Amino acid sequence: MLIDVRVMDARMAGQLPAYATPGSAGLDLRACLDEPVLLAPNAWQLVPTGLAIHLRDPGYAALILPRSGLGHKHGIVLGNLVGLIDSDYQGQLMVSAWNRSDVAYTLQPMERLAQLVIVPVVQAQFRVVDDFDHATERGAGGYGSTGKA
Numbered sequence: 001m002l003i004d005v006r007v008m009d010a011r012m013a014g015q016l017p018a019y020a021t022p023g024s025a026g027l028d029l030r031a032c033l034d035e036p037v038l039l040a041p042n043a044w045q046l047v048p049t050g051l052a053i054h055l056r057d058p059g060y061a062a063l064i065l066p067r068s069g070l071g072h073k074h075g076i077v078l079g080n081l082v083g084l085i086d087s088d089y090q091g092q093l094m095v096s097a098w099n100r101s102d103v104a105y106t107l108q109p110m111e112r113l114a115q116l117v118i119v120p121v122v123q124a125q126f127r128v129v130d131d132f133d134h135a136t137e138r139g140a141g142g143y144g145s146t147g148k149a
């Protein structure tokens with residue numbers, strides 16, 4: 001799949017997204033910052049990535065996800081938990097960096113902050129019905145309804 005990418009910050013010119021290994025699902029996104037940014041405990045900040053993409057095809061979206069190392073070791077995850085990038089979005093990709101830990105963390109310029117995953121999506125149509133025409137085993141059960149004796 002070919003995706004149009006715009007370099008929004010000159011520092012990203014030589015740092016286009018690339019899969020680290022043949023099996024990688026995610027592309028690292030960097031913190032395109034002029035200077036280090038201190039993220040206090042439970043603070044969050046919108047961080048530019050220096051890149052814009054245009055997926056074009058409504059059959060795809062991109063997800064911004066945390067990097068597991070940064071999240072697990074330092075508590076740096078996403079303020080919106082998951083970032084959803086629409087296929088018609090053309091602005092700069094932004095990362096909401098949230099320090100969910102109780103220790104301050106300093107984000108360094110060009111540090112790999114999050115990752116981008118391209119996923120297929122389905123745009124559904126909806127029709128209104130009075131009742132569903134096929135009863136299922138689950139029905140309206142949820143929230144731990146299965147596996148009870």
Ligand SMILES: O=c1ccn([C@H]2C[C@H](O)[C@@H](COP(=O)(O)OP(=O)(O)OP(=O)(O)O)O2)c(=O)[nH]1
Pocket residue numbers: 064080082083084085086087089092093094095096
């Ligand atoms: O982590 C994120 C999440 C979103 N976006 C961009 C791409 C996305 O297509 C656009 C809108 O995101 P979303 O639909 O989640 O935002 P909203 O709060 O619902 O605002 P809008 O009314 O603009 O859709 O913002 C990012 O750059 N990073």
